[in-house]
Amino acid sequence: MTKKSFAYLFLLPLAILLFAVLQYHRVATLLDRAEYEQEILVKAEKLVNHNFTGPTEIEYQREGADKAELIDAGNAQTDASIFLSQNKNALSVARPMLYLAYAGLGLSLLYLLTNSALIALGYLGAKKGRRSQHDLVQAFDFCRTWLPFMLAAQVLFLTLSISCLIFYELTGLMSTAKDGSDILAGGYFFLLGIGYIIFIIWRLVKMLSNSFSLFQPEPKPVMGRNLSRDDAPALWARVERLALRLETITPDNIVAGLTENFYVTANPVRLNTGEILTGQTLYFSLPWASLLNEAEIDAVLGHELGHFAGKDTEYSLRFAPLYARFSSSIDAVFGLRKNAPGYMNVDFNTAMSSCYYVLGQFHDTVMYWRQRREHGADEMGAKASTPLALSSSLLRIAALSNPVDEYLNEVYHARVTPDDVVAALLAHLQTLPLPDPRAFLENETAHPYDTHPSCRARIEALGCTTDEAAVIAARPVTGDSFAHLFLLVNDFQALCRTLSAELTGEITQYRDNYKQSLETVLNRAAKETVIYARPKIAIGGLLVFLYFLYATLSGLFNPDLTFPPNDKSYTLMGLLLACAVIAGLGLRRVIKVWKRGKQPVMVLRHGSVSFHMLGAPVPLAALTGYAFFKTRRGLRIGFTYKEGYEPPKRTDNRWLTYTHCSSTEPFFYVTAYGKLRDASGAPVSQEQLAELLDTYLSASVAEHEIKDFQ
Incomplete structure (x- = not known):
């Protein structure tokens, strides 16, 4: 658990609880004292008014005294009356304040207990998930069922507990009001407080609905063609035969494509045609199928189908897609206002800390099972074909990944526009020397939802030798390597040409839009932008x-x-x-601040940016990123830069000339004191400044990339 999470989940509720205890002590002490003074007043009145002939002294413990003393009943009556009179206004609201203190105590305790329950939910769920994949799925199901409600309760208890503390103080403040204007101001504060609670409840409802969407898988965009049984009867028969042999689920859809490797998914899939496929989908990679022999294709298909076998089925169909969605969507769903002050997002930061903690607890367990799942799927792939065929396919894919990716990258950049990507790829690979597969034994195969162990570990687990698998994987690429695919898919060549044309069309449209965006960036960056800090x-x-x-x-x-x-x-x-x-x-300070407001804090030009506090312009090509840090006096902007670049020295301080924030990281900062404005005097928000910086930083890259369109 990080320090930030610990602060939000434990230190914050403890601070609220302690403050509520202090408030309770204050009002309880006042009420106890008032009750005591009332009793003294009654006793003293009896002694004074009934004219007893005996002594009229009474025991009276003054406020702050260690013990009681005997004093005249009349004096005790006077002191008690003075106390009750002086605290009349406070006593009139003491009972509501006591109830607010009770509510603050109870709600802060509930807030603390909810946070503790969230911690237990993540810890115990992940611990249970280590027993088996079935237990992991059950634990995650329980978590995704209760987490949204616990997050809602967490934010609700936090908001209400803080509101009780604030209303307590407002009530006490109004009791000291001496005229109508003070009471009216207090009433306004009460209305604002009620409005804030309503606003938080609205955010709560929105957060609750968004929390459920965390566990709804989004369709994965895929460029490809959904192959029906009429389109590829032999391929479907082959997949069904393998599924029957391996006792796995037969996929509901087979999608043929050009841009990815083989995989299976239970996530919804959105094709580039707009069609959405549900159920289990097998992605059949035409380029990689053309580079593998039939035994290797069976092994790869068996491996992918193995993810739908036995205990792995529940994991693949239910857990993996939802976990992938959950782990990648927390920030987007909560819509954190990163530029807002922290106190404006205390409720959501608390919820985010909870989500990250739960996710972190499950992460280690998920990685543990992912490694074991891959070895189990490899066993299924070996059963579908042979262990050697699966081993050689792993090494062949690893060895050819870079050449294949490089050629597809040429296609994506429209440097080559083949009518048939598969045939052109094979022709291209025939002109290249095949890399030694043994150099890729430590590689891990990429997958859209999972990670894989290294090739060496997987091959050794299959009982094969790496040398034997490497010899088979090193066979040369020939022009007829994909001849066997003509038997699997009807009119295979027409399918390749159709997919190639669709890919080329998508690339052309994307590049036209991208070129237009680059030109827009260059046009905007061609103008000089001056930013002042007033x-x-x-x-x-x-x-x-x-x-x-x-x-x-x-x-x-x-x-x-x-x-x-x-x-x-x-x-x-x-x-x-x-x-x-x-x-x-003092006058010098006033003049210095006035002059500073007349000087531009930042001048953005094409290729460079100048700062008032640095002795020379900074080349934009040397910068790699930036971040904003709010300070008491203004905005601090930190910049990261490339290795080897040395930022200019500061000129605004004769004693402090260095600009580095860290001696170990390539990072320097500049500070803008006051509100940001442009040359016309119009205010510049932090978001607008970020947009300007992005535009000018992108201009140098855009200038280089637009040459690719010449």
Whole structure:
């Protein structure tokens, strides 16, 4: 658990609880004292009014005294009356304040208990998930059922507990009001508080609905063609035969495509045609199928179908897609306002900390089972074909991944526009020397939802030798390598041409849009943008100047100041000189702040950016990123830069010339004091500044990339 999560989940509720305890102590002490004074008043009145002939003294413990003492009943009656009179207004609202204190105590305890339950939910769920994949799925199901409600309860208890603390103080403040305007102001605060609670409840409902969407899998965009049984009867028969042999689920859909490797998914799939496929989908990669022999294709298909076998079925169909969605969507769903002050998002930051903790607890368990799942799927792939065929397919895919990706990258950049991507790829690979497969034994195969162990570990687990598998994987690529695919898919060549044309069309449309966006960036970056930071007047410097100027002028008219000066006059003159110097320093500060507002804090140009506090412009090509940090006096902007670049020295401070925030990281910062404005005086928000920085930083990249369109 991170320090931030610990602060939100434990320190914050403890702080609220302790403050509620303090509030309870204050009002309970007042009520107890008032009850005691009322009893004293009743007893004293009986003694005084009934004119007892005996002694009229009564035991009375004064406020703050250690023990009671005997005093005259009349005096006790007077003291009690004075106390009740002085605290009349406070006592009139003491009972509501007591109830608010009780509510604050109870809600803060519920908030703390809810946080503890969330911690237990993540920890125990992940611990249970280590027993088996079935237990992992059950634990995650339980988690996804209760987590949204616990998050809602967490935010609700936090909001209400803080509201109780605030209303308690407002009630006490209103009890001290002396005129109608103060009471009216207090009423406004109450209305604002109620409005805030309504706003938080609205956010709560929205967050609750969004929390459920965390566990709804989104359709995965896929470029390909859904093959019906009429389109590829032999391929469907082959897959069904393998599924029957392996006792796995037969996929509901087979999608043939050009851009990805083999995989299976239970997530919904959205094709580039707009069609959405549900159920289990097998992605059949035409480029990779053309590079594998029939035994290797059977092994790869068996491996993928193995994810739908036995205990792995529940994991693949239910858990993996939902977990992938959950782990990638937390930030987007909660819509954190990263630029807002932290106190504005305490409720959501608390919920986010809870989600990240639960996710972190499940992560280690998920990685544990992913490794074991791959070895289990490999056993199924070996059963579908042979262990050697699966081993050689692993190494062949690993060895050819870079050449295949490089060629497809040429296609994506429209440097080549083949009518048939598969045939053109095979022709291209025939001109290249095949890399030694043994150099890729430590590679891990990519997968859209999972991770894989290294090739060496998988091959050794199959009982094969890496040398034997490497020899088979190193066979050359030939022009007829994909001849066997003509038997699997009807009119295979037409399918490849159709998919190639669709891919080319998508690339053309994407590149046209991308080129237009690059031109827009370059046009915007061609203009110089000047940003000013208009700070508020230096209040401290102005007060110092006025105070010590007044002291200096007053001292000049002091009768003790004589000419020629005597010893006393010398002392006074020294003090006046010191006051004049301090007044001058205050005036200097005021003038410095005024001049700073007249100078641009940042000038953005094509290729460089200048800062008021740095001695030279900074090349935009040297910067790799930026981040905003809010400070008490303004906005601090941190920049990361490329290795080897040395930022200019600071010129705004003769004693502090370095710009580095860290001696170990390539990071420097500049500070803008005051509100940001452009050359016309219009305010510039942090979001607008970020957009400007992104535009100018992208311009250097855009200038290079647009040459690719020439």
